Amino acid sequence: MKITLAFSLYQILVVCILILSFNKTCCLTTSNHPISTSFITKSCHTTLYPHLCNATLAKYAKVVKKSPKRLAITALLVTLKTTRSASEILKKLSRNGALKRGEKAAVVECVEEVGDAVYELRRTLKEINHTRKGRPNFELQINDLQTWVSAALTDEDTCMDDFTFTTQGQGKIKIFVRRLVLTLAHFSSIALSFVNNFAALA
Secondary structure, three states: OOOOHHHHHHHHHHHHHHHHHHOOOOOOOOOOOOOOOHHHHHHHOOOOOHHHHHHHHHHHHHHHOOOHHHHHHHHHHHHHHHHHHHHHHHHHHHOOOOOOHHHHHHHHHHHHHHHHHHHHHHHHHHHHOOOOOOOOOHHHHHHHHHHHHHHHHHHHHHHHHHHHHHOOOOOHHHHHHHHHHHHHHHHHHHHHHHHHHHHHHO
16 A cells, blocks of 8 residues: 555545435434524534534524524534544554554544543543433533543644654655544534533533
């Protein structure tokens, strides 16, 4: 396998994201009937990446309606599934025998960091489904949600830092991995924004 495999893998990631965005799942279903997306559009403008946010989440307006909690859950689901896909791509890339020593070390570190992000996002989704305003532990639950999504974002940032400090120049692998993980960081940032909105409005 040659280094040029990186670009084919990047294409795979893009396809995965597109499939994720448009496919129907048991948890996220789209509608064939026109429905207002104004709540999602308005909410997306509070994030750092409004265009990505709206393009990804507007199609789930029927599920989200005007619920900050449902919007947070939807954003977390999209982020988790995208991060899982990226994790698998990085695992395959780490086994590429054509990688240079520094590149391989950085990719292996990224596999661990992105794997940690998957774990943090999974536990966030599990917990947010059990949050109820008025319960004695509600504030603690909210704090946990914010901490875990922030941790996922930190994991992704750490992966990008690994490539900054352990590899030299602007090689294809470095560019590919940084683009891949930057995409994950954008999704995590959007999800964190909606978790914070849910916490503020709950």
